[in-house]
Amino acid sequence: MSDLTDLTISESLKKLRNKEISPVELTKAYVENMENNNAKYNAYVTTTAELALAQAKEAEIKYLNGTNRPLEGIALGIKDLFCTKGVRTTACSHILDNFIPQYESTVTQHLLNDGAIFLGKLNLDEFAMGGSNETSYFGPVINPWSKEVKLVAGGSSGGSAAAVAAKMCAAATGTDTGGSIREPAAFCGVTGIKPTYGRCSRYGIVAFASSLDQAGPIAKDVTDCALLLNSMAGYDANDSTSSKEVVPDFSSFIGQDIKGLKVGIPQEYRVDGLNPEVAAYWDKAAEMLKASGAEIVSISLPHTKYALPTYYVIAPAEASSNLARYDGVRYGERVEGNGLDELYINSRTEGFGKEVKRRILIGTYVLSAGYYDAYYLKAQKVRRLIKNDFDEAFKKCDIILTPTSPIEPFAIGDKKMLENPINMYLNDVFTVSVNLAGLPAMSLPIGLSQKGLPFGMQLIGKAFDEGTIFKTAYQLERSANFVRM
């Protein structure tokens, strides 16, 4: 029999329910992988193996007495941006590196209520600001697909994607503000979905840019993502932006056919100099969907070019405001100074890393008197136009197909990415529009590059229509037949 950690969640649940395997042996297998491989990949920043094994024993009782819940005994990793009661939550920032929340985030509470087991907290870019997991206070995550050179796992949910790829958990939670679930999923050859804004409660998730942040799962396949999103989604009175829209059973879309479905290909995403391998896989994915009965239509999203500059005004603006709370006074890192202003300045200067400080400065600037209209208000207006583009496009199609990232995973410490922050920002070109428009989108692996590194395809749906994403992604997954690590 192959390793238990090769099983998907849906396969594991079947075996658990048939009592072919026990939650304790399954959890032990993941704990073993976690402990043996973490030094190599740096995916976890906190591990809670003992807690996990205690949970597994409870799960065993539930299976024996028939009170097992939907995700009973499934071992997950949690991005260290979700507050977990009694377990250190750092956002991978020095300013929070000793913070122990006294409450549980809504999303992780939902997962616990459904019987999931938590193995530990996963690495990310500091406060989720980054696209390569290199801004983490705890150092970069190593992509498990790396050959001779150590490659980035993508970001900001780099620990989540790497841990799933390396089978150090059955699946993981992630968050996505500009591509932070989808890009690392693509880089690590796993599947992740950012649901519609408002689908999952943001309560208890350390805030980055509140009008863009959304939680979602990263898993081994499309079916597992549906199982997890079923648990994670839902209205929460503790988040005023969480939606009252009915949550369908996402698993019910798995296996539905896509005959006659209109798949839109946005012409503006064929950017100049697009990597030819990426372009070829994009065409191939469209062919696969066509072969499954879908109809391919050309669409236009005319303001695509402006999505990145819009994002890099709005996200830092919201971040500068959200991160004002870290002042060294009530909790978190404090560095004393001569007077109150100096205490604030010293604590924040010591506590935050370079990229976070860069974004706070930009955000403060675009919100400051005299510049607000020129930058922030302008960006909010262009954001409206970007959303309108999608509204128009969805009159012609049911779902949109694009690559997830214009490039394959790059080396840790890549000179070009580090010498100019804009080079790093450009990697988000295919993902940020979705956050600006609040839409759901999934990344799933489509194949390997000539160098043997994974490429991801992105499917973008209408607001609250994750169902169409699930049924399309499942068909594409079957056709692509990607071989996991």
Added chain:
Amino acid sequence: MAVDNDTVRRIAFLSRLKVEPDKLEETKEEFNKILNWVEELGEVNTDNVEPLVSVNNESLTLREDNVTAGHISQEILKNAPAQEFGYFVVPKVVE
């Protein structure tokens, strides 16, 4: 709109962050690179376009003003740098 050293200093103070004197030039240049880039937005005609503040179309709901959680002051104080008589003890923040 290129920023100068004085502006960088002012923004750093507004952000309550320190930019060391020897990092000022570098920070300014980086700032200007990013600002030049986002200034592309100036090309877009946004006359009569309403700013999009939130994609959420649902209106905010009111709830009854009841206590739904409480009696957890000891838990709340666990992350306090210091505590006394059930209160956070912090440096003086009001002059």
